[in-house]
Amino acid sequence: MLTFAIFSLLLHFAMQASPPLDQVFQYIDEHQDDYVQHLKEWIAIQSESSNPTKRDDVIRMMQVVGETIKRLGGTVELTDVGNEELPSGKIIPLPPVVLGKLGKDPNKTTVGIYGHVDVQPARFEDGWSTDPYLLTEKDGNLYGRGSSDDKGPVLAWLHAIEAFQALKQELPVNLKFIFEGMEESGSKGLDELLKAKNETFFSNIDYIVISDSAWLSKKPALTYGTRGLCYFIIEVQCANQDLHSGLYGGTVHEAMTDLIALLDSLVNSTGYVLIPGIDSDVVPLTNEERVLYKEIEFNLEAFKHTIGTTELLHKTKEDVLLHRWRFPSLSIHGIEGAFSGPGAKTVIPAKVTGKFSIRLVPNMDPDKLSNQVMTYLNGVFAARGSPNQMQVALESGSKAWVAHVTDKQYDAGRRAISKVFGVEAELIREGGTIPVARSLQHTTQKSVMMLPIGSPDDRIHSQDEKLSRDNYINGTKLFAAYIAEISQH
Amino acid sequence: MLTFAIFSLLLHFAMQASPPLDQVFQYIDEHQDDYVQHLKEWIAIQSESSNPTKRDDVIRMMQVVGETIKRLGGTVELTDVGNEELPSGKIIPLPPVVLGKLGKDPNKTTVGIYGHVDVQPARFEDGWSTDPYLLTEKDGNLYGRGSSDDKGPVLAWLHAIEAFQALKQELPVNLKFIFEGMEESGSKGLDELLKAKNETFFSNIDYIVISDSAWLSKKPALTYGTRGLCYFIIEVQCANQDLHSGLYGGTVHEAMTDLIALLDSLVNSTGYVLIPGIDSDVVPLTNEERVLYKEIEFNLEAFKHTIGTTELLHKTKEDVLLHRWRFPSLSIHGIEGAFSGPGAKTVIPAKVTGKFSIRLVPNMDPDKLSNQVMTYLNGVFAARGSPNQMQVALESGSKAWVAHVTDKQYDAGRRAISKVFGVEAELIREGGTIPVARSLQHTTQKSVMMLPIGSPDDRIHSQDEKLSRDNYINGTKLFAAYIAEISQH
Structure with a gap:
């Protein structure tokens, strides 16, 4: 008791x-x-x-x-x-x-x-x-x-x-x-x-x-x-229905060939975005700002391990964080309308839609960026001399x-x-x-x-x-x- | 009666x-x-x-x-x-x-x-x-x-x-x-x-x-x-799981960027296959053969109408038929593992598989072609300096x-x-x-x-x-x- x-x-x-x-x-x-x-x-x-x-x-x-x-x-x-x-x-x-x-x-x-x-x-x-x-x-x-x-x-x-x-x-x-x-x-x-x-x-x-x-x-x-985001789609159409690559391969300006070339023109192997003018509005990085990044706890090796990669686009902690938060980046997400299933299909897709997006940083503007992207891609496409129908559209944009x-x-x-x-x-x-x-x-x-x-x-x-x-x-x-x-x- | x-x-x-x-x-x-x-x-x-x-x-x-x-x-x-x-x-x-x-x-x-x-x-x-x-x-x-x-x-x-x-x-x-x-x-x-x-x-x-x-x-x-057919797949992997393009965009060598560049290296805007050596085994076209093609009934306008296009890769009936039957062609069919649905998804796909095929003509050999393709694509990939895992495979081959x-x-x-x-x-x-x-x-x-x-x-x-x-x-x-x-x- x-x-x-x-x-x-x-x-x-x-x-x-x-x-x-x-x-x-x-x-x-x-x-x-x-x-x-x-x-x-x-x-x-x-x-x-x-x-x-x-x-x-x-x-x-x-x-x-x-x-x-x-x-x-x-x-x-x-x-x-x-x-x-x-x-x-x-x-x-x-x-x-x-x-x-x-x-x-x-x-x-x-x-x-x-x-x-x-x-x-x-x-x-x-x-x-x-x-x-x-x-x-x-x-x-x-x-x-x-x-x-x-x-x-x-x-x-x-x-x-x-x-x-x-x-x-x-x-x-x-x-x-x-x-x-x-x-x-x-x-x-x-x-x-x-x-x-x-x-x-x-x-x-x-x-x-x-x-x-x-x-x-x-x-x-x-x-x-x-960061902000501009999500773009590129639509290319070469035919009014999917074609058999045996019957039509070698004769048609294939929509996929055009789309792949357009997507390939966007970013190089170092992750640099190739759209002219894209850097012009990015707020310049100050020395004070760069110092801030030094203090942040961030383990590059653990980051690589989480991803499952051996090498990143940038070498130092500061550069990786800056390119993650402070600079624009471009990612290609996929293609709608092409063959995407398992196995083998010998199709020439009639209409394909490429999807990519750009991450925006201060003071980039979605409308201005959208114009830069469209001008650039229209130029790349024109240079190909393809008779296909191509259009680029901004799906959504945010600062x-x-x-x-x-x-x-x-x-x-x-x-x-x-x-x-x-x-x-x-x-x-x-x-x-x-x-x-x-x-x-x-x-x-x-x-x-x-x-x-x-x-x-x-x-x-x-x-x-x-x-x-x-x-x-x-x-x-x-x-x-x-x-x-x-x-x- | x-x-x-x-x-x-x-x-x-x-x-x-x-x-x-x-x-x-x-x-x-x-x-x-x-x-x-x-x-x-x-x-x-x-x-x-x-x-x-x-x-x-x-x-x-x-x-x-x-x-x-x-x-x-x-x-x-x-x-x-x-x-x-x-x-x-x-x-x-x-x-x-x-x-x-x-x-x-x-x-x-x-x-x-x-x-x-x-x-x-x-x-x-x-x-x-x-x-x-x-x-x-x-x-x-x-x-x-x-x-x-x-x-x-x-x-x-x-x-x-x-x-x-x-x-x-x-x-x-x-x-x-x-x-x-x-x-x-x-x-x-x-x-x-x-x-x-x-x-x-x-x-x-x-x-x-x-x-x-x-x-x-x-x-x-x-x-x-x-024609024969060699169906190829290119597999590129950059991560052990799909990544969010906001969290990782700008830091990772994206598999899609590599794959798109590899696919873009295969064929140019005139339909010409860019793999070195591919033409070496093609039986040379004789004048007699070219004459045969003149006699064939083939309406280019109707062909274009069936496809739904205004312009083909070649101008004359003979050239269109020759490139359809008598010369190799390359088609890119699609990508497995990337975003392929409707709508917008801001994914960095971890592993993507590009699919393309080449139509073979006499006397091209699938094994030889496969070697030419692999040598070429391995070279293109090596030049990118990407840390990603990439492999090309011949899925099926026929003469x-x-x-x-x-x-x-x-x-x-x-x-x-x-x-x-x-x-x-x-x-x-x-x-x-x-x-x-x-x-x-x-x-x-x-x-x-x-x-x-x-x-x-x-x-x-x-x-x-x-x-x-x-x-x-x-x-x-x-x-x-x-x-x-x-x-x-």
Whole structure:
């Protein structure tokens, strides 16, 4: 009896002594299996925004997000952002954007949280080890399409809020949610929505925080810049139907020959983009800037190992990071309309569409770049003297983004990282494109910060995408800590 | 009563007066709807030989062919030709080759008939107007995968035989059948079978006839030559999984960049194949040969119209035909492993496989060509200084074929064409590859002739493949006439 009495006393004392945020952390640890289960349910929804046949899944995903916010006591508007016209001319609805609110205390800071719940396409046949739409846990990792990009982080925000509520702790901030379903497809409809709601929904937001990227290493990071993206397609047509290479080979200006030559004219073997004028708008690199890159923790060998390559385009840590974040790059993604299956097919494809994209850095402009690309490719094609029909189109374009790291929420982010992980935050940029960062900053003129919880080896957009259980759960704590820290401004 | 008696008398007279072959022609005309129905049943079997998941369909197709020959009173052996090892390492059975016999009168000529009942892959999504595996008749054409290449012609042979039998006419020749199910995939297993059976099954065959090609124009033709084919794959790997172009673009030697450069090094914009040494073995063109080409009926404008192009690689009829039949050509078919779907995906594919093929003419040798291609591409790749893994492989190789048009069966073919169509046969070559023509001639040392019934606009290997009802039915008559004519040797 005595033992029990002492134990109870100690427990009572511990509970009293434990600061509120530590209680939140403990609650999060204890409920992590529930959080994994929720993620499993979200991943099961095949919300591929670039695949028109899955549009209903994206819309259902948005409804699920809305319901989750309502269960937290928030109010939700599933905001219609119009339709999308497919290349076939068919019109399909864009998924609604979830605009949510939780709390409206005028004495509290108001934080806007952005995330997306659409995903890149994924099929088991692409080479996944497990069903991409069935969350599978192995060796501490949660595998599944969208686990890291970006369903896991969105759920982590909602779980962090739920933890405060379950412990009957008052939420220290007001929250607004902007969750979209078209991020992987150029955030169609979002810019117009931001403009339309700028004077209403967005007007009283103080800070906007985004978690849709990854750390650079095992060190938690704050991200203050992203590259932009221009996605181009080149369409070449040589015939009104696919041709047999035996019957027509040697007689026809083949569309593939033209397309391959056009694609080959874009970038050389050192990764240098061959489009004239592309470098003219790139902000010149300063010496101060170059020094910053020296301090960043980045293991070239580990980076190579993650990729599975022996040699990169650049030799030093600084150059690799600069070319990843600070200079434009061009990637050729594939060809639609040519033979792409296994085996051998002796076809001369009638119409082929090459797809490539360029990552933009400050101060490159998508429209200007698009003109440069078209002028260049039209010239290359004209020089071939081909009678085929060729056209280049800009599929989507977005500018790069850079934030002011002196904004107060970067301090809050640093303190939150220090509290959860016990280390200094790393200040990094991001090679990928989260156009909404720029859109949100540009339209609302608020401070925007990216607070990632993903790892650099999460293989987002690739086979076997994952989020580690540790990052998922500690990320949930980080968001709770951020909410606590930002409230003190 | 009187009328009926006169009618019967006239009918009796007509039957008596009508030569046996005309009766066969009439029977064929009267049963054409049955023949279309049979073709519908065969087309419904998705016997794609290059698609390992359809191997059971190919095997079933071979069984159906065997049963059909048995119903005509023939004997059939479904000959096991071994297994196929897939790139994955998996072993699957090759479809059996149908070896059939009908008649063994030592006083009759023995004709060997070759055909194939496997097909090129086809999916409705490729742009077909109708289900490729549901025969659909429209405007006098029978649409469906395999209608022209080569199920229609194989059935036409069997129907021609059936017509003789139904009219109780003795078949004027002995027949042997060689029907395979791997023609569209390099006729795997067939060469070994030819060699193994050369002293037995093939020993007493006098003539071998193949119907697996098309006329050049609306004029019925005999084909005396085909081009060979070397199908190559180039595999480039830059990473152990697909990469996100935002996270890795600018840092990695991308596999697609290398592959595109390699493919672009193969052929120039005038269709000239850039592989050094490729022309060295091509039999020089003689003046006599060039004159032959002048006489061939070939409408360049109609050819362009069929393709849907305004301009060909060559200007004159003679040059177009020479480059179609008589000179090598190179076609790039596509890329496996890159993004090939609709929409936009910002992937850096980890491993990509480019596919191209070269059509061979006499006296090019696949092994020699393969060495030339590999030496050249290895050189192009080495000059890039890429750390990626690259390998070129010859997927399949077959030589060109040319026959002696002075062989007696070419006379029989000419007379048969004259009888059915009332015109002179055109003597042509074929740009496509029917390696079995060369194999049969080379192994058995028999006279081989190609007796096509397809039209040049049949779109074989392409969307909306068709055989016209006229060609199908008149082709059946042609085969009956050929059987009658060749028996007179």
